[in-house]
Amino acid sequence: MSIEKMSSEEIRSSGMKDDKLVDEHVRLNEIKHEPTKGFLQAPLIFVFVFGCLIFVCSIQLAHTTNDFALHPPEEIIELTPDEKEALRIERKISSGEKIFAARCASCHQTNGLGIVGQYPPLAGSEWVTSDPGIITNIILKGLKGEIVVKGETYGTTAAVNMAAVAINDSEIANVVSYVRQAWGNNAEEIFEDEVASIRADSAEKQDQWTGDQIISMYPESFAK
Amino acid sequence: MNNIFKFAIYIFLTLAFAWLAFFVGAKNQYGDLEPTSQYLEENNSIPKGADLFPQSMPGVAQLGAKEYLSLGCVTCHTQQVRTIDAGFDVERGWGKRPSVPRDYILQKEVLLGHNRVGPDLANIGLRGYTREWLHKHLFNPQILVEGSICQPSPFLYDISNERSSGAINADNKADDNVSTIFIKPSLRANRIVSYLQSLKQDYELPEMSFIETQDEDDTEDIKLAEVGTAKDDQVGLPTWLADQIASGKEIYSKITPGGGMCVACHLPNGLGQPGAIPPLDRSDWVLGDKERLIKISIHGLMGEVVVNEEKYVGVMQGFGQPLGSPLNDQQIADVLTYIRNEWGNSVSAISPEEVKAVRDSEKDRELTAMWTEAELQKENSSD
Amino acid sequence: MKKTSEQQIDQSAKFAFSFFVASAGLWLLAAALLAYIAAAKLTDPLFLSSWEFFTYGKIKISQANAFVYGWGGNSIFAVSLWIVARLSQSPVRGTIFLIFAGSMWNLAITFGLLGILDGHMLGHELLEMPKEVWPALFISYLIIAFLILVVFRSRRQSVTIAPQWFIVAALIWFPCLFLFAWNGLEINAGRGTLQSILSMWFGQNIIWLWLTPVALGCAYYIIPSVLNRPIDKYYLAIFGFWCIAGLAPWSVVHHLEGGPVPMWVPAIGTVMSIAMVFPIAVASTNFHATAFKDISRVWNYLPLRFVIFGTLSYTISSYIGVIFSVPAVAKLTQFSIINEFHFNQRVYGFFSMIIFGMVYHILPQVTGKEIGTAAKNFHFWTSALGVFALLLAYLIGGLTHGVLAQQPSLAWINVIESVKPYFLITEFAFLILGFSQLVFVLNLWKVIVPNPFSCCEKNLEQKTA
Structure with missing residues (x-):
């Protein structure tokens, strides 16, 4: 039966039962360390982007935290x-x-x-x-x-x-x-x-x- | 993750770390933050006798802050001038310098806000708005600023169609004779206006000095001119009150015979001298019980008094005394009205009738018999 | 442990769920009404202006509170109760306590809102309700959260999955947040702008650590459940979860940029909110990679359509939020009505849409009655239209507002004049949203509450007979 003709009730009952849903995801959690197809590429990109972002963020932090001082920085003018x-x-x-x-x-x-x-x-x-x-x-x-x-x-x-x-x-x-x-x-x-x-x-x-x-x-x- | 208690502790810790940094960490930094002088000596100490900033708000303004909060003004108005790197606030003329943490250290309710549907109010007291203008704006913003979406607060005012003393013309027509709407501010409206006028960061601090903007023409000033506001403070007052205050000021500062000589001791700024002469500026004796104030001005006061929780020992002559040049009821009323409405003070006027009533009730008292604080307190509690 | 069937769980949750959803619906209507009044007052300042009860500030603040604690709180209790019970395969217990605590919660909010309107508000973001109501709110919350966690503790499968993490974490976060904020604002009140830091931290975290995780948890549950396929790239979910947990409490203070607080506070906030792209990316990958494998099912099953609308809106506008937290952009938009965009996106475009979907998903299973398809469709399309109009108006209006405000030569009134058309659009948007929510709540009540007139009609028939 095509989806268009199904009622809400039917769609719902054709879905996953909760016990299966839990078991399925628990199983997915357990196998996460086994390398599978499509698993390797994403983390590599992630690690790369994550690294870049941490780098940019730390530079930003170093520039803007003002040495964790209470007062805003003031331009120090050397007076003669x-x-x-x-x-x-x-x-x-x-x-x-x-x-x-x-x-x-x-x-x-x-x-x-x-x-x-x-x-x-x-x-x-x-x-x-x-x-x-x-x-x-x-x-x-x-x-x-x-x-x-x-x-x-x-x-x-x-x-x-x-x-x-x-x-x-x-x-x-x-x-x-x-x-x-x-x-x-x-x-x-x-x-x-x-x-x-x-x-x-x-x-x-x-x-x-x-x-x-x-x-x-x-x-x-x-x-x- | 599977043990709820362990999980709960992790969850708690994620918050606790951020809280430790933002609250405990920052609290340590704020701990020793106190008012300071505008500049420091070479060794970073506060110069002797220098005025300390920020100064605490007058009591009436602190009450006004509560009204401001309860009406929800903070929804649309911020009270912070951002640093020049982070915003355009100084260029816009909303402050002479960016706000710093120290500016807010004495405020009980810090209402920084984070929405600007209306303009920033951190320095509203510096922009030259008169009390009358602010009252009119509170009553109905649209008559002053066409197209404003600020909410009117007519419930803060007594509205009448007739001109009466103390009322403000709040019609579109500037002419008093044609106008049909006159408003009398309620106590709450006065508090809010006093609060707004007390909002100013017009001092420099060691950590932040004024920033000179290239554009010297203050946009806000231009706006003021457009809506045709007079800058003289006294314009907003009804004539009788303005007269009383002007005459009171003269008596207060006149040192020649016929004057009150008040200025000699209480000083032009009304601050007196520590330990000897109590302040008049925001003094609880001046702002408080009228009768007590009148009694003191007629008979004088001696011995130890506690004003604003500070002890003072001294002697003050009464001005009802036959020696020198006694002041009459009108003059005493004028000078008291003046000191009750000068500096940070803003409370009701005192009429000659009130002075006369006190004088009559104390007819039997010798004019040279000065009051003491204990005596005044006894009188009060027996009432 | 003996296995309980889904029907038995639904039966045990029926009364409490119906109670929470019904009261959530009433709060939603109250919030919609207040939102409309507030929007109308911005377009016509004279609207209701002579009555002190209805100043703009009070209405606006009580709307946010009615929305977050009334609608948000009640619907969080309802959906988390049901999801936790179903995933633990353990029935709901202590219904009578749930109803009692729920009534206390609702009563406290009612008094709190009246307190705000009467002028007794506190000056802290989303903690504006008067001091007196907070103990009642807090205690009733603890009772409800405790009973939900009791169900969670008796779960059949000891290993937990994504929806459970998010929902249980949200349940624990709220009281912690409240205690931290209450300590720093009322008990050991901080001095000066320290209060502002903490109030900002609390007000934003309520959205990020209470409403958001529950909605994400719902999405993590309903998508695999209806599509009959597990979450795609599920191994990322745990990373996303701890990213939100670790970053969100730090990121929220970036709104203080340039303000009178120590500079490191907004600096950390800015960096952390930029880093928030990770949890956002993870959640959207999880949801959309799964959903787009069976898009026709998503489209034809209306509750899921609501949820996916919510997750899409979450993704897009969270990225927009990240962009607006970059200092160069924040300079323009920091105090503009972009803030309204953020708030409304999160509560209307994301949280409410997902909750609507969940209610439509759960209600027939719990009560056995289905809401008419036409009504549901009407609700979906009007909601979508309203949210679109609202968010677009706030977004474009906010940018206009910010860009014009930074020109010192332009008088403030001229800035506001050019934002006014957008306020008009939001007024209409709130009208549409209010109407659509009215339809939702009417249908909801029709399903939940037995028609009181049905017996009268019978009586009448008998009499006429």
């Missing part, structure tokens, strides 16, 4: 000493700018001009641009009494008193370097160890500086 120096200063200044914005700008303003009659300007101020020790000392201990900045007198009401809040040497170095180079100021930077030595020099001092004390410490800065 000059560039390194520029990058260091840039980072120092930007860190100083943040400290300034957080701690100083509320009085001295972000433009460094202060408030007339209340808070002295930092931009173009001889107190800032001459010796870096001046503002470092002021930041460390504070300042009271009257001072004259850029020809204007500033009063006693608001004393700088950063000392109340802990600030470390590197932060001071950063913020001092920033104010000495911002808003048209063009003085050289100050380093952490310099700050440390200034801190050590005035370690005994308990009260704030006065303007006169500062001027007497750095006479050449105020000579003009």
Whole structure:
């Protein structure tokens, strides 16, 4: 009887019984090691393709796993000493700018001009641009009494008193370097160890500086 | 193969090996991953005082992440910028740099996604969309982007035909007078928008710096311009709220008499000083109980307080004091509304009436008697 | 051991098999409905948009879950129960426990889907159902799998053959996978994107190590059984099996290529998924070399026609999948709607087609009733048409999507505009598929469930008389 005329039922019952199906395949499993016709060719091709693929895959793996590191690879750019120096200063200044914005700008303003009659300007101020020790000392201990900045007198009401809040040497170095180079100021930077030595020099001092004390410490800065 | 137990063990091992590598192996690598500064010192240490990234999301945004998840947004939106070798994401302006594992280390629900029927959202907070724009897009994307297939979520909004305070014009017609659809965002909508605005990878990390694309014209910006969105953040606010915030900002930062002088201690960024002055930014005291906040601003606060699980010891003057220049109810309401809506904060405004009510209820208290934390807590629990 | 006749085995499996197939049919319809709603929402975003229950994301996710756990789970239980019993020549035992656990499974999925629609979903791929339902799902699964394995243990011939490997392995894989994923996502939750790796690993492995092996096992059984000739090049089958077992758990993470995970994770995934050509080649050689020796029988026996359609679709689209995992291509297609192509190909074009064939093969033997040839033919042709339209739309649409998306100058909305026509095609395809599945399920229920109206009709006749 041709297949076309058989019903589903008939096709199904003309199929293999399950016990025969199991036995047949078990038998096939057992004879798999005996070389038979058509058996040899396929595995050879398989072994060849398999080998090629493993080869390609390992090359791909070696190229893409990035040494099993957590972070993606970054192009390592060899910086010249000059560039390194520029990058260091840039980072120092930007860190100083943040400290300034957080701690100083509320009085001295972000433009460094202060408030007339209340808070002295930092931009173009001889107190800032001459010796870096001046503002470092002021930041460390504070300042009271009257001072004259850029020809204007500033009063006693608001004393700088950063000392109340802990600030470390590197932060001071950063913020001092920033104010000495911002808003048209063009003085050289100050380093952490310099700050440390200034801190050590005035370690005994308990009260704030006065303007006169500062001027007497750095006479050449105020000579003009 | 014929012994089921042996077979089961083999089957288990095939999975276990992959799991060991992908989970246990990767977990070890992730183990010591913590927020870090944008660049490191020469000896690979974090510079002192540097800000650490990624920063944790504000609380309201974390709630927004849950809403985002529950609505199924992740089905169409990814939150990852692929490396430049693997994709076009940076060129498309979806990020300043590829995302790295560290970016997600603080997120509770990491919703990377793997379908982009909609654009990537890893840096949606950087693309200059205002809150109003995002609300309108959530309400009905088609009025902003013609032809968008993003699903509208009108159920997140109160819809009315009349203009009212706090409502957003969500009609096709831009003119408020002609428009007939005004929407008021629900709490959930606000959370989702806060979450979206907090999604940004706008910092560099030691392992990944920004990538400069040749095409400087940001495509997303052009798109923004096309749909005519104003960039000013305050535009989306109703006038009364914008006024309150503007006036509050002035009081907050004014150090001359008549101002609040808040900025002197709490700083322009609202972060305060560790150990001495508590932060206002995402502070549980600022975002939490209004009454407590008003009480403190009138009478001041002294002694030890715990804010965001950190201890602070200090003294804060009250601004109801006769000394100096006391602030009136309106001014206190303004400055409190401002701090509740600045930085990462985004919660309800405080009205002068509320301040007055607190002032009246504490009439008998001497104006110089500062609160202590214990006292405030007692008051709260007795309520 | 005393030999049990095939009829006795069929009789012992009748009740449990009918129960699982009937509930699988209902889930299939639920999934078809959800799939259509989701597709319709993409073409018209305003469709049902005012109701929070029906956001696109929720519908899409609950459709995948209804499909995989509802239709997939129930039909896996049904066919593996029967095949394992027949090949072991040992009757099914503990029908009452099977029915009990099956009801628990279905109930848990129902609550899980309602939970998703109500907004309580988890953020892990194919683990989205709320936490509370998983213990019930897991326990009911263990009961069912245990009872099937008990039948397997009491087999007459101790040496096992290909269909048994695949089906038994799938039964063991699922709980292992679940425990691994649950441990890493909920108990000792990994930090950051570690969650994404694990969730991707679980979600893809559910397809690769649960649905796929069962369907392959079915094909390994029905082809020699109906054609009355053993599998051609059968000695390769064991190689294919261990290749899938060894490679699939590694290959699935290639979808994370370029993402914020350690680079070696997708790198291994990519290499392993390229190596997947071997198990695919083995399976397709086995199936098609056998089937093409007697193609007229395949064509005339409809269940086998379904199965061969499934295996052909498996071969072709698995190769397409391998191509799309190559990094240079993945760059374009990674996040495009090609992902929909992969998922729908695997669940509709491959798994479901084979299960349809198996159900048509088993049902008459178990119940003694045959489904009408016309209905079966209608089901086959509409399914084939629907699957073709669906997959073609997703494939071409996905390529368009990927290629256009990589042009930064093209605004995103323009990219989506050009994909829209394909979304329209998928909507029609899902409509056709849904209709064809409705016919299937109606016939299924007609055979399984005795007509409740037959007695009423008798009553009516008596009354009128």
